[in-house]
Amino acid sequence: xxxxxxxxxxxxxxxxxxxxxxxxxxxxxxxxxxxxxxxxxxxxxxxxxxxxxxxxxxxxxxxxxxxxxxxxxxxxxxxxxxxxxxxxxxxxxxxxxxxxxxxxxxxxxxxxxxxxxxxxxxxxx
Amino acid sequence: xxxxxxxxxxxxxxxxxxxxxxxxxxxxxxxxxxxxxxxxxxxxxxxxxxxxxxxxxxxxxxxxxxxxxxxxxxxxxxxxxxxxxxxxxxxxxxxxxxxxxxxxxxxxxxxxxxxxxxxxxxxxxxxxxxxxxxxxxxxxxxxxxxxxxxxxxxxxxxxxxxxxxxxxxxxxxxxxxxxxxxxxxxxxxxxxxxxxxxxxxxxxxxxxxxxxxxxxxxxxxxxxxxxxxxxxxxxxxxxxxxxxxxxxxxxxxxxxxxxxxxxxxxxxxxxxxxxxxxxxxxxxxxxxxxxxxxxxxxxxxxxxxxxxxxxxxxxxxxxxxxxxxxxxxxxxxxxxxxxxxxxxxxxxxxxxxxxxxxxxxxxxxxxxxxxxxxxxxxxxxxxxxxxxxxxxxxxxxxxxxxxxxxxxxxxxxxxxxxxxxxxxxxxxxxxxxxxxxxxxxxxxxxxxxxxxxxxxxxxxxxxxxxxxxxxxxxxxxxxxxxxxxxxxxxxxxxxxxxxxxxxxxxxxxxxxxxxxxxxxxxxxxxxxxxxxxxxxxxxxxxxxxxxxxxxxxxxxxxxxxxxxxxxxxxxxxxxxxxxxxxxxxxxxxxxxxxxxxxxxxxxxxxxxxxxxxxxxxxxxxxxxxxxxxxxxxxxxxxxxxxxxxxxxxxxxxxxxxxxxxxxxxxxxxxxxxxxxxxxxxxxxxxxxxxxxxxxxxxxxxxxxxxxxxxxxxxxxxxxxxxxxxxxxxxxxxxxxxxxxxxxxxxxxxxxxxxxxxxxxxxxxxxxxxxxxxxxxxxxxxxxxxxxxxxxxxxxxxxxxxxxxxxxxxxxxxxxxxx
Numbered sequence: 001x002x003x004x005x006x007x008x009x010x011x012x013x014x015x016x017x018x019x020x021x022x023x024x025x026x027x028x029x030x031x032x033x034x035x036x037x038x039x040x041x042x043x044x045x046x047x048x049x050x051x052x053x054x055x056x057x058x059x060x061x062x063x064x065x066x067x068x069x070x071x072x073x074x075x076x077x078x079x080x081x082x083x084x085x086x087x088x089x090x091x092x093x094x095x096x097x098x099x100x101x102x103x104x105x106x107x108x109x110x111x112x113x114x115x116x117x118x119x120x121x122x123x124x125x
Numbered sequence: 126x127x128x129x130x131x132x133x134x135x136x137x138x139x140x141x142x143x144x145x146x147x148x149x150x151x152x153x154x155x156x157x158x159x160x161x162x163x164x165x166x167x168x169x170x171x172x173x174x175x176x177x178x179x180x181x182x183x184x185x186x187x188x189x190x191x192x193x194x195x196x197x198x199x200x201x202x203x204x205x206x207x208x209x210x211x212x213x214x215x216x217x218x219x220x221x222x223x224x225x226x227x228x229x230x231x232x233x234x235x236x237x238x239x240x241x242x243x244x245x246x247x248x249x250x251x252x253x254x255x256x257x258x259x260x261x262x263x264x265x266x267x268x269x270x271x272x273x274x275x276x277x278x279x280x281x282x283x284x285x286x287x288x289x290x291x292x293x294x295x296x297x298x299x300x301x302x303x304x305x306x307x308x309x310x311x312x313x314x315x316x317x318x319x320x321x322x323x324x325x326x327x328x329x330x331x332x333x334x335x336x337x338x339x340x341x342x343x344x345x346x347x348x349x350x351x352x353x354x355x356x357x358x359x360x361x362x363x364x365x366x367x368x369x370x371x372x373x374x375x376x377x378x379x380x381x382x383x384x385x386x387x388x389x390x391x392x393x394x395x396x397x398x399x400x401x402x403x404x405x406x407x408x409x410x411x412x413x414x415x416x417x418x419x420x421x422x423x424x425x426x427x428x429x430x431x432x433x434x435x436x437x438x439x440x441x442x443x444x445x446x447x448x449x450x451x452x453x454x455x456x457x458x459x460x461x462x463x464x465x466x467x468x469x470x471x472x473x474x475x476x477x478x479x480x481x482x483x484x485x486x487x488x489x490x491x492x493x494x495x496x497x498x499x500x501x502x503x504x505x506x507x508x509x510x511x512x513x514x515x516x517x518x519x520x521x522x523x524x525x526x527x528x529x530x531x532x533x534x535x536x537x538x539x540x541x542x543x544x545x546x547x548x549x550x551x552x553x554x555x556x557x558x559x560x561x562x563x564x565x566x567x568x569x570x571x572x573x574x575x576x577x578x579x580x581x582x583x584x585x586x587x588x589x590x591x592x593x594x595x596x597x598x599x600x601x602x603x604x605x606x607x608x609x610x611x612x613x614x615x616x617x618x619x620x621x622x623x624x625x626x627x628x629x630x631x632x633x634x635x636x637x638x639x640x641x642x643x644x645x646x647x648x649x650x651x652x653x654x655x656x657x658x659x660x661x662x663x664x665x666x667x668x669x670x671x672x673x674x675x676x677x678x679x680x681x682x683x684x685x686x687x688x689x690x691x692x693x694x695x696x697x698x699x700x701x702x703x704x705x706x707x708x709x710x711x712x713x714x715x716x717x718x719x720x721x722x723x724x725x726x727x728x729x730x731x732x733x734x735x736x737x738x739x740x741x742x743x744x745x746x747x748x749x750x751x752x753x754x755x756x757x758x759x760x761x762x763x764x765x766x767x768x769x770x771x772x773x774x775x776x777x778x779x780x781x782x783x784x785x786x787x788x789x790x791x792x793x794x795x796x797x798x799x800x801x802x803x804x805x806x807x808x809x810x811x812x813x814x815x816x817x818x819x820x821x822x823x824x825x826x827x828x829x830x831x832x833x834x835x836x837x838x839x840x841x842x843x844x845x846x847x848x849x850x851x852x853x854x855x856x857x858x859x860x861x862x863x864x865x866x867x868x869x870x871x872x873x874x875x876x877x878x879x880x881x882x883x884x885x886x887x888x889x890x891x892x893x894x895x896x897x898x899x900x901x902x903x904x905x906x907x908x909x910x911x912x913x914x915x916x917x918x919x920x921x922x923x924x925x926x927x928x929x930x931x932x933x934x935x936x937x938x939x940x941x942x943x
Contacts, residue, residue, distance in 0.1 A: 011730060017737030024746050057726060085729035086722055088780075107733035107769055111744035 002029040004048065008039040008066060009055040009083065017110055018053070018083070026114025036061030036069070043073045051121060056084040056095070064098050071099070079124045081117060083108070145386040147189040151379065154182060158375065175371045176225050182378040183218035187211050189385035193337075196390040200399060203333065206257040207385065213250030214381065219243040236359070237307040245307070248314035251345070255321045258338070260328050261401040266461050271327050273454045274414040278323040279316055280450060281417025282349065284424055284443040286312045290356035292439060297360075311356055315349045326413060332398040333391055337384040344380030347373050414454065421447045479558075481573045482565075483512045485528070487521035490570060499556070499577050501548035517545035517553060528560065531569040538562055538571075546577065555582045605629065605704035607636065615640040615657070616687075616700035628683075628706055630676035641702060646672035646680050656687055660697055665689045670707060682707040714783075725776045729769070736765045767902070774904035778887070781832075781911040788829040788915045792939070795824045795858040795865055802837035803856060806845060814850035817841065820857040824865045826936040828916060833936070836912040839905035840869040840932045846901065847873035847930070864918075865938035868931055875926040884922060885910045909934070 005028040009015040015032050022028040031047060033039035036058055043049075052070065056063040067080050079101035084091065092103050102120035104113070158178050194207035220243030227238060263271065283291075291312045294305060322345050330338055351373035358364030391399070425444045473480060479496030483489045492500075492507045500507065500515055513521040529535030537560055546556040558575025599606055605625030609616035618636050626633055629644045636643065645653055649671035659667045666688050673683040684707050690699040741747060743758040750758070799821050810817050826833075837856070844854040848871045857868040876884060883889050888903035913920040913934040920934040 011734070013734035014730070014737065017734060017741060020741055020746060021737070025744070085726045085733065106729050107736035107765070110737045110740040110746075 002027065003050040004029045004031065006031050006033065006039060006042065006047065006049045006052045008033045008036065008053070008058070008063070010035055010058040011055070014055075014083075014106070018108075018113065021110035021113045022053075022117075025111060026117065028114070035059070036063070036066030039066055040069050043070050049074065049078055051117065052078060052080040053117070054080060054082055056082050056091075057086065064095065067098060067100070079121055081120055145192075147185060147192065147382055148386050150185055151382050154178075154185065155379070158182075162372070174229075176221065176228055178375060179221040179371070179378070180218060180225060182375055182382075183214055183221055186214045186378050186381045186385070187218065189382045190214060193385040193388035196388055197333075200333070200391050202257045202259060203388075203391065203399075206254050206334070207388065209250055209254035209257065210381070210385070213247050213254065214378075216243045216246040216250060217378075220247065237304055241307050245310055245314065248318055252318055252321050255318075255325055255341075258325050258330055258334060259399075259401050260325075260330070261404040263328070263404045266457060266464065267404055270454065270457045270461060271324070273450055273457060274327045274411065275320060275323040277414035277447065277450045277454065278327075278417040279320045280443065280446050281414075281421035282319050283316050284421040284440065284447070286316065286349075286353055287443065288424060288428065288440065290353055290360060293360055294356070308356065308359065311352050315352050318345060319349060323413065328404055329402045331401050333389065336387045340380050340384035340387060344377045344384065347377045347380065351377065411458075414450075418447055418451055478574050478576050481507070481512070481515075482570050483573070485525075485530070485569055485571070487512045487524065489515075495576075499546060499548075499554070499575075501550055501552075506549075515546060516556070517547050519544065528562075528571055531562075531564070534562055542575075544575075554579050605702075607641070607702040607704070609640075609700040609702060611697045611700065616697075616702070618702075625704060628675075628681075628704060629673065635676075641685075644673050644675075644704075646674045648672065652685070656685075660687070660689055660700075663695070665691070673704070682711050717783075718780075721776055721779060725772065728772050732765065732769055732772075736762070736769070739765060771902045771904075774902045774908060777835075778904055778908050778911060781908065781915060788832055788912075790827045790829060790916070792825050793828045793830050793833075795826055795867075795938075796821050798826070798828065798830060798833050798837060799856050799858060799867075801830075801834045802841055805834070805838055806841050809842065810845050810854070813845050813848065815845045815848045816853045817845075818853055818855045820855060820859075822858055822860055822865075824858060824860055824938050826865045826938045828936055829912075832912045833916070836909040836934070837867065837869070839909045843901070843905060844869050844871035844873070844930075844932075847871055849873065860938065861935070863937055863939075864935040866933060866935055868933050870929060870931040872929040875928055876922060876924040876930045877926055878924075881922045881924060885920065 005022060007015060007018055007022065007030050009018065009032075012034070015034065019030045019032050022030050031042060031049070033042055036054075037060060039052075039054075040061075052067070052074070054063040054066055058066070061069070063082055063084075070080075076099070080099065081102045081104060082095050082100050083104050083106055084095070085106040095103050101124045102117075104116055104120075108116070161175075161178070190207045190211035194204050194211065197203035197207060220240045223238065223240035223243060227235065227240065291309065294308045294312075322342060325338065326342055351370055354370045354373070355364060358368065358370065364370070421443060425440055428440055473493050476493070477495055479499045480493040481489060481496045482491050489507045489510045489512055492502070494504070497504060497507055507515075511521060513519045513524070524537075527535045527537045529538065539559065539561060542558050542560065544556045544558060546554045548554070554577045556575050557578050558573045560571055560573045562569055562571055564570070599622050602622055602624055605628045606622045607618045607625055608620040609618045611617075618639050618641070621633050621636050626636070629636070631644065641653055642650060652669040652671035656667050656669060666686070668684060668686045670682065670684050672680045673685075674680050684705040686703040686705075688701045688703070689697050690701070692698045739758055739762045742750065743755065743762055799819055803817050803819060806817070841854060841856060848854060852872045854872075855868075855870045857866075857870070859866045859868070880889075885906045887907040889906070910920050913936075916936055918935040918937070920932070922930055922932050924930040
């Protein structure tokens with residue numbers, strides 16, 4: 001049974017690369033959303049996921065806001081992982097305080113990304 | 126004040142008869158005595174009874190001297206003087222009583238008698254009293270002059286006494302008889318007394334004893350006169366008790382009463398009147414010796430016509446002595462004058478002020494060397510020149526009414542005047558002079574004393590200019606400046622510049638006296654307290670960034686820099702507070718921060734796509750690629766990674782160096798910091814085949830953990846990079862006083878000695894090929910140094926080339942962790 005992952009990123013190239021990486025290298029079933037709003041709609045429409053990966057800086061609804069909106073329909077047991085191109089020590093602490101299971105810096109190595117996510121999920125238990 | 130009273134004050138120096146009952150008694154005595162004398166002139170009256178008047182008047186002198194001694198009880202020498210006079214007059218009283226007993230009871234005027242014993246005690250006591258008078262200090266030539274004057278007086282008097290009394294007694298008296306000895310003793314004692322009196326009179330005496338001494342001098346003169354007449358009378362057996370000469374002795378006593386009564390009461394504050402005035406040569410002082418000289422020579426001349434008593438030889442000796450004294454005195458006096466003149470001349474020649482004397486007609490009489498030098502003239506060149514050629518714009522005809530005439534000096538006399546002096550080469554200089562007037566040889570001359578004030582004028586102008594310039598800086602400075610004075614340990618604003626009032630909104634009057642608490646935001650008063658503590662600790666330049674509050678209540682971020690000026694003892698005297706509005710800078714910092722952050726994001730986003738695409742291709746996700754293509758992709762991936770690291774490092778160091786990524790110090794276990802760093806590099810080390818060893822003491826350090834891990838990671842990563850496969854990297858932490866010493870050692874190729882410092886510079890590499898081969902950005906050590914230095918620590922490297930390198934840094938530590 002394949003695991004389902006919701007991927008939210010406004011940058012088409014990055015979203016595509018991440019999706020390929022997660023599907024082909026990590027064996028995830030990926031549902032991709034190009035904006036926070038789209039992600040919220042997908043979940044509201046009854047989408048069930050084992051993990052959520054979100055970009056932080058997005059036009060319109062940004063990553064942290066999207067996560068807090070998703071938290072209603074999406075059980076809090078579903079771990080959320082942020083992808084960010086703006087990673088300072090303070091940012092990491094802030095995102096973890098929002099309930100993120102982990103933070104992965106951009107640019108990432110697409111061959112290593114699935115392993116990184118697995119590691120975070122394992123840590124999460 | 127009545128004329129009589131003033132006269133009595135001037136003559137006697139006393140307030141009146143009331144203070145001096147002895148004067149009343151004296152007056153009564155004189156009435157009785159004169160009445161008796163008047164009766165005595167009536168034929169048949171017993172003149173010998175005159176001797177009875179001596180004892181009462183002696184007693185009156187004794188009483189007066191006693192009272193004078195009491196009035197001067199606080200001045201030892203004056204008190205001694207009057208007590209010695211009193212003792213002398215006690216002897217005189219004893220003598221007069223003895224004489225009276227001989228005369229009246231035994232009717233037997235023997236000579237010599239017990240009375241002579243008393244009389245002869247009188248002289249040494251008076252002498253001792255006179256020697257109490259302090260005299261002014263004198264130079265050697267002055268002392269010689271005084272001694273000569275005194276000798277002249279004594280020799281002159283001695284000539285008279287020798288001629289009248291002493292000579293005949295010595296030559297005609299019974300040899301070796303007691304009577305002859307006593308007869309000789311009186312005139313000799315008189316001469317000695319005269320010598321002492323002369324010594325006192327030829328030099329100025331203290332004001333306190335001046336008037337009494339005048340009366341005493343008259344009295345002692347009478348004593349010598351009376352003794353001489355008496356001796357002459359005895360010699361020629363023409364004296365009998367009650368002769369008019371006895372009245373001279375009464376008169377002597379009267380003058381002593383006057384002298385004692387003239388002694389003023391002296392208090393503790395009268396030192397000035399007790400000090401002898403300065404000795405000066407004056408014609409007055411030379412009067413007494415002149416008198417003695419004239420008297421001596423007069424006598425000599427008289428005896429040449431009418432000599433009956435002794436050979437001319439002895440008087441010739443006196444004449445020679447007087448002439449010799451006169452000659453020597455003349456020489457000494459002249460020498461003293463020449464010396465004095467020389468001294469005055471030296472002073473005039475060497476003063477810096479120009480002294481120029483000129484006549485009322487405006488002709489220069491004489492100029493001193495300084496005066497000649499001011500006008501560029503040689504010695505004597507100014508003499509007889511018109512004075513108006515010396516100054517610009519001066520016409521003597523116009524000056525005449527200004528200098529006035531003798532008796533009515535004009536308005537410029539005695540005033541400080543400013544002129545422009547004209548040198549002989551026509552150059553000019555500013556001069557300041559004072560013109561005074563004097564009468565020399567019966568003619569009025571004008572004396573101008575002045576100096577060339579060019580330097581002062583220039584320095585005043587320079588000072589004014591400098592003051593104007595500095596005030597301009599103060600007034601127009603873009604930052605607020607408050608000049609404060611320390612009062613009771615707090616700086617009170619004395620003066621503020623325009624910018625300060627503009628920035629704070631307070632007018633200068635409201636700021637004056639404030640200690641900066643008016644303009645500081647209440648929440649940031651702590652900054653002022655810290656500044657105060659720093660000043661007390663001896664710091665002279667302190668900067669804080671408090672929020673300031675304007676008069677309208679609005680606030681702004683400020684940079685307050687306080688500079689302290691201290692006095693000699695190190696106590697703060699003045700504080701210069703400089704206030705800069707930091708609002709714009711704070712805003713600029715915020716914008717820059719945001720910009721850096723956006724740049725970081727915007728650069729990383731496309732890099733993420735590039736790196737991701739390349740990674741998927743290289744990873745074979747898109748299918749197998751030819752070997753050459755894989756190699757090219759690997760190159761692209763590693764260089765993309767390097768570009769990413771470079772961007773990260775550049776943004777990092779920018780943030781750290783600008784101080785905006787402030788370090789957040791917290792007590793942290795050193796083992797934790799090392800553990801995190803080593804763990805992050807485990808994989809890298811394993812891949813490089815390098816073993817990481819740790820030797821960490823359990824210390825607690827003050828650290829921003831993320832930052833120190835970053836620095837340690839840089840150092841350990843470098844060490845791994847430069848280690849051989851199979852080598853080891855040792856990470857250590859050791860306690861060192863209040864510090865923890867972190868070390869990272871490798872066994873690599875080491876660092877050349879000359880580069881141990883420069884490797885911490887940005888983009889510095891030991892070898893130009895390192896960047897390529899080792900994949901470093903060249904910023905790692907610079908970042909590490911920034912981090913350590915922002916922690917207040919020190920970072921350095923040590924190395925033996927070929928044997929590896931060691932990197933050290935310190936952090937403050939408060940000892941062992943739990």
